Amino acid sequence: MAQRNPYYRYLDSKQAYYTSQHKPIFGGWLMACVFCRVVILRLVMLNVECSLTGVEIFLPFLLSLYEATSDNGSSSQQSNTAVSKTVRSSAMRYALLVGVFTVSAFASVSTSTPRSTYICPVTSYGSKLVPVSQFLGLFLDTGIIIGLSTVAQDGFESSRPKLLLGRLAFISAGALSIQAGLFILKNPEHMIWSFHLDSRIISDLLFATVFGSSFLASLVYLMSELRPSIPITVATCVSIYTYHFSTHTTEFWPSPSRSTVVLSSIAFLSMAGIVRLWREASRSQRSMSLNGTCSRFLVILFVFMSVLFLAKKSSLILHPSKLSKHPIDYLMSNAQHTSDQWRKQAATSQSLEQAVYEYQSRYGIPPPPNFDKWYEYATARGSLIIDDFEQINSDLLPFWAIEPAKIREMTAHMLERTWTDAGGLRIANGTSQLTPHVVPTHRWSLEGTSSIIKKFAQWLPDMDIAMNINDECRVAVPWRAMEDLKDRGTVARRQLNESKHFQPFSTNAHQLWPNTYMQAEPPYSPQTISEYFAEASIASSFTKYGVIGCPPKSPSLRTSWWNKGLFCADCTSPHALGPFLSNWTLSGSLCHQPDLKNLHGFHLSPSSFKPTTSLFPIFSQSKMPGFSDIVFPSPWNYVDKVTFDSSKSMAFSEKEKSVFWRGGTSEGYAAADNWEGMQRQRFVHLANYAQGSTKLNLLLPNNAQGTGYSYRSIPLSSVLSATNIDVSFVGGPVRCYDKECAAQAREFYFNTSTVDFQEHWKYKFLFDFDGAGFSGRFLPFLESSSLVFRAASFRQWFEERLTAWKDYVPVDTRLHDFWSLLAYFGGLGKNGEYAHEKEAERIAGQGREWAAKVLRKEDMEIYMFRLLLEWGRIVDDRRNELGFVLPPK
Template identity: 45%
Template sequence: MLLLLGRCRSRPKRAPIESLESHPLDGIINDAAVKAGDWLQQASRGQTLEVAVFNYRKRYGRAPPPAFDIWYNYATQRSSLVIDDYDNMYEDLRPFWGLSPVEIRRRTHEIISDSYNDAARIMIRGGHTNTGANFKPTHRWMVDGFAHMMTDFLKFIPDMDIALNLNDEPRVAVPYGKMKRLLKAAESSSDPTGKVKKHQWDSNRDKQWMRAENAVASRPFGHKPRLNSFTAATAACPPSSPSRRNFLWDASPLCLSCAAPHSQGVFLSNWSLAASPCHQPDLRNLHGFYLSPAAFRTSTELLPIFSQSKAGGFADILYPSPWNYIDKVLYAPTTDKHPDPPFAEKQNSLFWRGATSEGVSRFGTWKGMARQRLIHLTSNSSTSTSLFTPTTPMLLPDPHHESQYTYTLPPPPRNPRQPHPKHLLHFQAHWQHRYLLDTDGAGFSGRFLPFLQSHSLPLRSGIFRTWYDHRLTAWAHFVPIDIRLHGLWSTLAYFTGTVGEKGARTLRGRVGMEKRIKRGEEIAERGRSWAGKVVRKEDMEVYLFRLLLEWGRLTDDGREGLGFELEGGEKVDEKGGSGEGDKKAKGD
């Protein structure tokens, strides 16, 4: 557990390195707010079924899957704001259009044929589900949670088998050349003007899926635990990318050029790009998943496995995690012992607690793992000089020109505390702090959504991405921190209103401090409000419902020409408007 008090002394020990006329975060945060608004506008244009069908065809190059009208009603009845933009889902599914339905089903059965593969079988037949027992009992919550998430729409899902990843780590790392061929094959199936020929699932779908007792045990995953996985993980990168061309064996220097493509100064400015390992060869030594993964059972073939999160370059199919759906960890403040006070009334502190769960330490690999580096960085901020504990200049108001900002090498923070309580802290104790740092472990962090729902400001660092990342905008709904942690002090200084010693004594300095603290509160409240609109349990259901309809079509022998179409076609203009009412769905 780590506790950092907000303000720090800012007297530089060395000469200024660089001066700026304005703080980069001012522009980054303003742009993020606009971006968040633009995303919502384009994601929610489908105000009628007719418009939603039109937008689907235009966006994804084919008709929606059967039962799209039922999905649309389900989504709107649950006040889903996201109707049109499921781009991350279609990126996950697009390569599978390069495989035949027979081959997808065969590969599914390969995965679920042997418990060695660490995957559970979710079998859907006739609107009912059977999860079986061929998996680790410790993962019962995941399997049951997945089934529970389908309860209200299961009767609309066609017969299918689903291979559910039971490991925290992603499983499918398809090499660049092989993935390129799959995507090229998938292109031929896209036709935004194509006529729907079939509106119903094949009547013999249950016969298309192999019976469990007839499956031949197979082990399609390689098993290389506790070995550096970075080379395998970056197989999906282009051959010309830095991570494919360069091998950074020396973990000592901080590779600022590796972070530059997704950064502005020391600040992470592009959260999506930061997930890609292709331009970051130094990630080999910066996370336990790469350094020494606990399981790392992966395949270089495109295997259809559903996972809760994945790192950049992996081709797993993401779905909403049961961890959040069944409230394994939840936001539940109380008025007495664990209240969540308004932002201004919280302790002006950054708080983190967690376990060393990224990977298995061998031969000193723990020194490069993100959570251990975090502890070491905050414990040795005045002496750290290596990549493991990066000390880079902190951006603070210039002591001589208060309207400018200067990068200076920082002294240690004032009064840092790292208490080691004799008993476990209650999870709800987080809410007393203004700033909550979240770092992922062997997979995604299940604590981020509760953080987002609180009145505190979440700071998020990690390499794993989930189903909801596409819906959140960094710097508008949360604060991103680079996995190298070199921008942590500058980011904290910005939001805590840290100023130079001279500036702190001036009226302008005090007003500046209050303005920055207010900015943090605005992001915290915007993120909290947004979480209550797009990452609710209802939104998890809506996402999974649509995902399984898409998967149903992909695995159907008659998938070419199979889809949903309104009676009489869709007569909608380019803006999504129509002079006619909703059409009746064919196949009702």
């Protein structure tokens, strides 16, 4: 640094006097500020979904304002010196420019940052206290930085500044530890979340710690030579630039508004003035002093950043998103084409001979024994699906890598221990019966499944099946282990083709299955646990089980989405066109969506969850993508737990134009304030607490002819006036600790009056959500001629038979597309301008007609029949010889 000017020599002497004469008071004041800041920081982080975006942008302005007023005060004492007027003028101009920069930057960031639907409770202190705490923390940050600057400029030759900084670090750590301890003592249910951190979270915390410590040390060092506002302003500018430049934009997302571009341009022009002042100061050695090298570097950096920034923003503003057709129109057209192609290849066979040939060509092995019985059963019941059962093939392929005896042993292991929450079905001598010791509350499920199997049990080999009695899926196998199982399974299947003579099922299969658990008393106590399963209920499942089946470089394995209040556009881009879901299959994958950790009850806190990371043969009614349960048709729908009464049917045009939903808080177990992220709660909150003045960016026609679409800012009240919203919980809060039950009771209206399920058919728009597992309402909804909006993470046996945007409207788990979907199908204003009701009626009709053809009870039987024929071959010791052979003509 160049020799310091008289103004700085005065400040040095002033600070030296202050710190030498008032060191104890100064140190105590600084430590108190640090302690209070840590308390506020923790409060904001616990309620980050309620926080304002970009509050810290004002930090450079407060620092420059302090410096300006401090300069004026010191200058008044030196009114006869030559530097007085220059110092005062430079400081005030600098503060003014920094003020313009921070205000415009804050406005551009806060108006362009998309929020997630994670709930900020309106009845809690968070929605009001957190923003106030943020601004209080901002003032504390200003004081702390000024104090650190004073310590740094006092010099590091002595040990006192170093000692003070060390004390501040210990105070910060102590404050956090005390708060954490008190919080856990008061809320013991948080214990599992606090002390069971996965390795990725720990690595993220370590990285943040090292990065934060390095940044703080560098900042303290710079402040020993520079005014504190200079490094803070540079850091703020770089952060804002990075945010704006990295903002996710595509042709299907709205371009930044003109006001955002104008505000961000003002911010950068203000920064140009600030850099110019720094440059001038470097020549005159007056306030805001920098040496020549630093100032030249900042000028070059600013010019480079400005050119890139303005080039990107100008291209977006000059070429805003203008689409020839609405993305939903494209998605519906593409869905029709995809559906037609799938349906053609799903039923190409017109005879048993063709079905056998098609099976061999698709899967590379001969069909299982009794395939002719299955074909006869399927065709006699008018099945439109003969050849495509890819779900069965993908579910069972890895089990070919496991010896049949080992599979039978694993099945017995589960059925011997009722703790594993598995109920058994024994198929023997052409009959199906329940094994003993089935939990009474879930007996209906196994009885329903048994009633499906009895229709064709005479053609099945003897076997035992372990059925998952819980709603949640269970089998989460790590990616590398699963890839190895699939490879070995493929090799094992090839060995089947080496057989010269294919044989029928073994006749003595029942003798091979363990029989101990069929006794009146189980061989193990019901409480006997299994070393292969874990009790993981009421704890986050995302990292430990949800994403372990992802490839190693998946975003969900490499990053964490910490800010629950912000929307992750990069997480949706692989499976969406702008706000609209375009790939239903890919949207279920957790591998590219780290933010889903906080946006579904199963990921946050499943109610009954006993998973395994070994490939156990568990049959489940549904599963999350990435899990390896064997999916079968749910008895819930087969035994008519909920049904569509056709006598209550109404034409779509006669239905009320409303979004209707009733349900309970049964998606996950509310604990540790996690209910704010559960999908059902987010939906009810979004539907009932929407502010009509909120501005939406909606794609609307450019003219009456609808020759093109572009984004326009429309008030939410316009959507609400076109379509009625009738959404609420029923009964009262369930599956929650007392504290969370009370919080939800305050936040939501719980409708105490019962609603007949058949009342749903009066409404045009029905939303379907997961519960603890799959939704049992979806199939009746499809039959009703209402338009079904489906937001499902759990996948069922029929996924490959239905096509999103043709048979139903897919909804992203985040629900950020909710209002855009309603605006498209329901229109705007009281007259429903721009409504696409014909398209809504067409999708509703197509879903109803196709469900009546391929989702019947007969189709459930056909699917289950084929699944168990395939499974019967896998668990047979002679599976390398088993196959169906066409009889000679």
